[in-house]
Amino acid sequence: MSQEKSKGIYARINPVVFWGSAILCVVLYAPMLIFGTELQPYVSTILKAITYRMDWLWLLFALGCVVFSLWLAFGRYGNVKLGGKDDKPEFSDFSWISMMFTGGVGAGLVYWSMAEPIFYLKFPPFWGEAFSAQAAQFSIAYGIFHWGISAWAIFVPGAIAFAYMIYVRKKPYFYPSYACRGILGDRVDGWLGRAIDIFVVIGLVGGLGTTLGTVVPMISAVSANMLGIEDSMAVKIGVTLVIAAVFGYSAYSGLNSGIKKLSELNSWLCMGLLAFVMLVGPTLFMLSFYVDSLGVWATNFLRMSLYTDPVTKSGFPQDWTVFYWAWWAAWAMYFGLFVARISKGRTIKNVVLNMMVVTTIGCSIFFLVFGAYTVDLQLNQGVALDVTLAEAGAGAMITQVLNTLPLTAIVIPYFLFVMLIFQATTIDSNAFIISMIACKEVRNDQESPRWTRLFWCAALAVIGVAIMMVGGLSVVQLSSVATSVPIIAIIIILGMSLCKWLKEDFGQEAKVQVVDYPEEG
Numbered sequence: 001m002s003q004e005k006s007k008g009i010y011a012r013i014n015p016v017v018f019w020g021s022a023i024l025c026v027v028l029y030a031p032m033l034i035f036g037t038e039l040q041p042y043v044s045t046i047l048k049a050i051t052y053r054m055d056w057l058w059l060l061f062a063l064g065c066v067v068f069s070l071w072l073a074f075g076r077y078g079n080v081k082l083g084g085k086d087d088k089p090e091f092s093d094f095s096w097i098s099m100m101f102t103g104g105v106g107a108g109l110v111y112w113s114m115a116e117p118i119f120y121l122k123f124p125p126f127w128g129e130a131f132s133a134q135a136a137q138f139s140i141a142y143g144i145f146h147w148g149i150s151a152w153a154i155f156v157p158g159a160i161a162f163a164y165m166i167y168v169r170k171k172p173y174f175y176p177s178y179a180c181r182g183i184l185g186d187r188v189d190g191w192l193g194r195a196i197d198i199f200v201v202i203g204l205v206g207g208l209g210t211t212l213g214t215v216v217p218m219i220s221a222v223s224a225n226m227l228g229i230e231d232s233m234a235v236k237i238g239v240t241l242v243i244a245a246v247f248g249y250s251a252y253s254g255l256n257s258g259i260k261k262l263s264e265l266n267s268w269l270c271m272g273l274l275a276f277v278m279l280v281g282p283t284l285f286m287l288s289f290y291v292d293s294l295g296v297w298a299t300n301f302l303r304m305s306l307y308t309d310p311v312t313k314s315g316f317p318q319d320w321t322v323f324y325w326a327w328w329a330a331w332a333m334y335f336g337l338f339v340a341r342i343s344k345g346r347t348i349k350n351v352v353l354n355m356m357v358v359t360t361i362g363c364s365i366f367f368l369v370f371g372a373y374t375v376d377l378q379l380n381q382g383v384a385l386d387v388t389l390a391e392a393g394a395g396a397m398i399t400q401v402l403n404t405l406p407l408t409a410i411v412i413p414y415f416l417f418v419m420l421i422f423q424a425t426t427i428d429s430n431a432f433i434i435s436m437i438a439c440k441e442v443r444n445d446q447e448s449p450r451w452t453r454l455f456w457c458a459a460l461a462v463i464g465v466a467i468m469m470v471g472g473l474s475v476v477q478l479s480s481v482a483t484s485v486p487i488i489a490i491i492i493i494l495g496m497s498l499c500k501w502l503k504e505d506f507g508q509e510a511k512v513q514v515v516d517y518p519e520e521g
Contacts (some may be wrong), residue, residue: 003243013452016194017175018438021201025459028202029466050485051318058325059081059317061488063305065153066496069352072160078349079501082160083167087345096342098267099355101362103338103430104155104331107215109147113366114401116143117375117392122386125307125316127188135435140293140371145304145322146298147363152356154328157495158336159355160348161283164498166507167344175437176200176333176490182497199486200333201434205463208430212464215423216240219416221395222402226412231395236468243423244461274369280406285380286372293367332491334433341433363464374401469498 072078077310081087117139124135125142161179165171171178176191177193184192224231232257278286279451295302377383383404389397405411435448503505 003350009485010096010324012440013449014194014197014440015174017197017201018452020194020198021205021434021438022455022459024198024202025463038050043386048318051322052313053275054485055322057488058137058322059306059308061329062150062325065491066150066305067155069156069356071151072156072276073352073356076295077506078352080168080343080348080502082163082166082343082348082351083341083345085222087167089343089345091342094267095264099340099342099357100355101359101487103203103337104152104268104359105147105363107218107419108211109363109420110422111214111218111394112147113143113370113396114374115389116146116386116399117367117371117411118378118389118397119320120344121375121378122389123316125304125314127312131379135284136375137292137296139375140289140367141296141300142304142320143367143371144293144297144360144364145216145301146320147367148360149356150305151324151328152359154491155335155339156352156355157491157498158332159339159351160335160336160344161494161498163343163351164338164501166340171500175439176337176494180490180493180497182500183493184207184497197437201437203330203332203484203487204268204334204430204434205460208333208460208463212240212460216243216392216464217395217396218398219243219423220421221393222399222412222416222419225399225403226416233468237465240461240464240468243420244457266421269414269421273415273418273502276411277369277373277405281369281373282376282380285376286368289372289375290364290368294364310418313477326404326484329491330488332487333437337433337436341436347357358470370401377401377404432458483509504513 003306033067091099096480120139120142121135122130124130124132125133125138128138129136158176158179162176167368175187175193175197177184177196180193180196181188187193216239220236221231223239224235224275229235304321307321309315309317339351339355374385378385383400385400387398388400402408402412402415431453435452438452439448
């Protein structure tokens, strides 16, 4: 450590945030390791209480983020440059979008793009009949909605606020509380600021727990089927360790050496997998179904955004939309800081539109390919995916889907490799950002200490195992919902703080694109 400090390559940790977050993670997740499935009834009760009582808040919050993001992009401050006069983008457009996309979705997108449509076919929204034409219409449209513009808009306030703080106001701080200074003032220097930072880390850990709790069982089920062995907890732990080794190495290597290269590789591998399934599947049906689903999504966007079903209480918006908005909110601080770190030299409009539009298109393509393929198997090919999903879980159902493809001896190992890289790409950037939040300050030529990145990689792996030991979709959902409730307030404060800074710096000068603050320190 002394060598690291003397060279000035690594930032110093903030002991209160680092150890406070670590202790709270132990308090929250250790009972899962100790009591396992005994906690399932309590988890379900807590999850239902939160989602049913706060559904209105989550839906208004997500829609508000969409409106705010559009105002940022197309309003008077859209041309404000996130950097100084001479600052150029650090990464090429392909590298930048690759890191943004893979860092924001992970292998969970593959999991849900196959599983969600079958859930919606069997339990459709808006009081439709199971496996009806109406259910089929919404099966892909709702997937696009949950992974589309509203979801990515939740990331925008944090991303722009952090980037503005770091590159325009030139404050070398990667902890979220500092970006709240525009509203909270010097109070962020005390216990309130440390509480905000700790809550953000806990929210990030909860969101990552959700991802690991869905993706690892999928990879485990596919691996066990390929090897002809039982899909046991030991296999799941083995998969977790492999993923942890990959994302641990990437996070240890840093942003340019590890995360950037892994993201680019992952983008190419995913495009290859999507192209293969598109070519061997019912291509014309998939394209037609996709276009129709886009129409259903566009014409029902506002209805879907405000759907709570308070009379019949079907539970659909609470189980799905509220869960998703909470999940995305749990990731908002991490992803905001990550996007800020890679977006130097770009305008607010450029960042917002790429975050909301390009990524939405990317997510929708996964539903075009994997979602439409599974719907075709269920409705047109007579494959009872819904039965497998109900009896054996989504991992087994995805295995069943993969086994319908040609060249399975090649396709399934390739799929597993892509999923490992996809998941590692997401978690390495998360561990990287969590370690940055737990530092006092991080200057342009610095990164967080390597040992802290490895610590959070190991902690995330253990937490993923804890969630799987309890089991069930409800604990996976609770991991995001419960830990992200305080994040709503933080995101709102960030948005208000950003607006105050923009007004202070630009005022009536709508066409001014840069403000030259001196470098701090």
